[in-house]
Amino acid sequence: MAQWTHMSQMLQGLTDDTINNLYPPNAFPIEVRHFLAEWIERQPWDDFVLEKEESESQAQALLDQTISMLQSISQQNANVVDRMKLMQISRNMTMFQQQPLQFAVMVRDILTKERVLLGTPNQMPSPPQFQQHPNRESSFRSMQDVDHLVLKVLDVQDIRQKIHQLQEELNWERQNYEDLQGPIQQNGLAPTQSDILKLQNHLQQLEYNVKAMARKRLQLLKECVDCLDQCQTQLISRLKAWRWDQHKATIGQPFDDNLSLLQTRCEQLLGVNGKLREELMLIGEPIPELQERLKKLLQVLIQSSLVVVKHPPQVIKTQSKFSTTVRYLLGEKVAPGKPVVLKAQIINELQARNLGSGPGDNVGELINNAAVLEHNTSSKSTYATFRNMSIKKIKRADRKGSESVTEEKFALLFSTEITITGCDTPYRIQMISMPVVVIVHGSQDNNALATIIWDCAFSEPDRVPFMVPERVPWKMMYNTLNSKFTAEVKTTHNLDQYNQHFLAQKIFDKPDFAEDFSNILVSWTQFNKEVLPGRPFTFWQWFEGVMELTKKHLNNYWSEGLIFGFIGKQHLHLILKDRPNGTFLLRFSDSEIGGITIAYVSATENGGQKIQNIQPFTKRDLEIRSLGDRIRDINHITYLYPEFPKHEVFKKFYTEPQPSPGGGYIPVSLLTKVGTEDNLDTSPAPPPLAESPHSAVGFPVCADDMELDFDTILETLSH
Incomplete structure (x- = not known):
């Protein structure tokens, strides 16, 4: 109730219009705030937003409680006027029964405006979502700034009305004064000198008051324009931050795509700008400085209100279809009548840097590159959706040195001419998409994606399109790889410190380096230009292959921590050397793209131990037989490192035996055999999959990863 105590004192200095604007008489009159002050300030109004429909039941409960308490207070009130007034208010508030969230948000906004007026916006506890998200804290502060601006505009309008009233009174008194100076009045009584002097003094006072109010009005107008400028700067910063988060989402960083609050702020600031321009016109004399600022x-x-909400694919193959969607945040303010048609064109990097200097040469031909801006009344949003768009052909710039076509970046430029209600002239607006790489063959996809990953991960906000650094610290690269990996695999299980160290050893070709790699610079060339030593592929091609394999076939194994992942041979020998025979771990292949191998401890002929690596299983292998079933098949691997019995850990991944088929056929099944398994294995065999003969597929055991001819295996199976 402390807030209301201070607020009730401040009300003495506010105009009736301002008070009615703060406490709408037909929705939430000031009597509700007064009689329920203590209870109101204890409720979690800040938790409510219109988009959060799941809180509607909570809002309904608060509305019902408000009505009930008003009825109870009215019955106990001895003052018949107050009693009747409160009963009427409680009946009026039932209009919110179909929209309880609107009621809760209205109360939230009233309390926020009170705090702004009291100058204590930060003394009330912030709602949980603002505490958790710094960007939302910024949004909350900007909301308060806009609310403060709206109140200041109301004060300007109030002063203008007072000036008008004073001017009317002044005009009336001047007329009276002129009448006193004229012929003797009809009653034959001449005015006394005292009457004339009194009227003169009153006229002077009125003139002084009008001028003083006019000065105050002009000062308030200047303050309003300053405040509008500040609020709009904050809003545009938030729009840029939203686009930046959207850009970073490409590498797996979290992104909230909700634009409702930003759209509301755009509409509010547009409305304030219009009101201030009206107030300037009503002054009756030009004020060029303020008029020019408002115009800009x-x-x-x-x-700034044009936003690409669904970007085109960032790797686009010519002659293939794709779609993209653009949203206009001021869509409800577009002047009716002529439809607004957006057009898209493809531009190169040089054109993106010189957008203001004209369209330049056409560097590509887009099919289906026009869309109409359409308003959706239910979602209160305005979109233009480009469906079945396609790049028919592309004109490339001259390449420098070893630069390949998959390193060249383009973008889609969306533009139109739009007229806003209340504005005299149409405006030319445009927005570019995130950078895209155009390819002509699927074999270029991987390298093109590398260009996009590097761009999204390491570009700076407000950069010159589409500049990126040539080198970045390894810790930035690792964070990118981890973020992309977990996002693609859809897992919360991150790459660990051992994975990180091995990846660094691999990209820098330093297998014996044991120190911290964090601040060592890694280059674009090391990432996806030079092939890895002794391999026919680049670091990114290898990493992306592992990521794809994990996403499609190993998600659950990885998420449950059953796959060790990226580990070097030296580290592998170090952790397995003292483990009992049959201990194994799962690691990603070091020698081929998209493979997972089993490394295990095996006995030697002289009674010693050695570490063996089974030929990697690839996507093709795991489509034929799952990893869990393959692990079950291999009898001489018994414990997952460090000492988990494999049948307990992997049992959930085993495939149940299929029932015998009809028609008199004998069922068959596939089993995985490793090298000379029959000679080496002394452990009990697992239960058979079927009580019938089976086909066996053998995989060699090797000290290092080897290639295997799977066509030969399939040919064997066919026989």
Whole structure:
């Protein structure tokens, strides 16, 4: 109730219009705030937003409680006027029964405006979502700034009305004064000198008051324009931050794509700009400085409200279909009548850097590159969706040195001419997409994706399109790899410190380096230009292959921590050397793209131990038989490192035996055999999959990863 105690004192200095604007008489009159002050300030109003429909039941409960308490207070009130007034208010508030969230949000906004007026916006506890997300804290502060601006505009309008009233009174008194100076009045009584002097003094006082109010009005207008400028700067910063988060989402970073709050702020600032321009016109004399500032602010706001919400694929193959969607945040303010048609064109990096200097040469031909801006009344959003778009052909720039076509970046430029209600002239608006790489063959996809990953991970906000650093610290690269890996695999299980160290050893070709790699610079060339030593592929091609294999076939194994992952041979020998025979771990292949291998401890002929690596299983292998079943098949691997019995750990991944088929056929099944397994294995065999003969597929055991001719295996199976 402390807030209401201070607020009730401040009300003495506010106009009736301002109070009615703060406490709408037909929705939430001031009597509700007064009689329920203590209870109102204890409720979690800040938790409510219109988009959060799951909180509607909580809002309904608060609405019902509000009505019930008003009825109870009215019955106990001895003052018949107050009693009747409160009963009427409680009946009026039932209009929110179909929209309880609107009621809760209205109360939230009233309390926020009170805190702004009291100058204590940060003394109330922030709602949980603002505490958890710094960007939302910024949004909350900007909301308060806009609310403060709206109140200041109301004060300007209030002063203008007072000036009008004073001017009317002044005009009336001047007329009276002129009448006193004229012929003797009809009653024959001449005015006394005292009457004339009194009227003169009153006229002077009125003139002084009008001028003083006019000065105050002008000062408030300047403050409003300053405040509008500040609020709009904050809004555009938030829009840029939203686009930046969207850009980073490509590498797996979290992204909240909700634009409702930003759209509301755009609409509010547009409305404030219009009201301030009206107030300037009503002054009756030009004020060029303020008029020009408002004009520029309006132009920037209208042009900044175009947002690409669904970007085109960042790797686009010519002659293939794709779609993209653009949203206009001021869509409800577009002047009716002529439809707004957006057009898209493809531009190169040089054109993206010189957008203001004209369209330049056409570097590509886009099919289905026009879409109409359409308003959805239910979602209150305005979109233009480009469906079945396609790049028919592309004109490439001259390449420098060893630069390949998959390193060249383009973008889609969306543009149109739009007229906003209340504005005299149309505005040319445009927005570019995130960079895209155009390819002509699927074999270029992997290298093109590398260009996009590097761009999204290491570009800076507000960069010159599409500049990126040539080198970055390894810790930035590792964070990118981890973020992309977990996002693609859809897992919360991150790469660990051992994985990180091995990846660094691999990309820098330093297998014996045991120190911290964090601040060593890794280059684009090391990432995806040079092939790895002794391999026919680059670091990214190898990493992306592992990521694809894990996403499609190993997600659950990885998420449950059953796959060790990226580990070097030296580290592998170090952790397995003292383990009992049959201990194994799962690691990603070091020698081929998209493979997982089993490393295990095996006995030697002289009674010693050695570490063996089974030929890697690839996507093709795991499509034929799952990893869990393959692990079950191999009898001489018994304990998952460090000492988990394999049948306990992997049992959930085993495939149940299939029932015998009809028609008199004998069922068959596939089993995985490793090298000379029959000679080496002394452990009990697992239960057979079927009580019938089976086909066996053998995989060699090797000290290092080897290639295997799977066509030969399939040919064997066919016989």
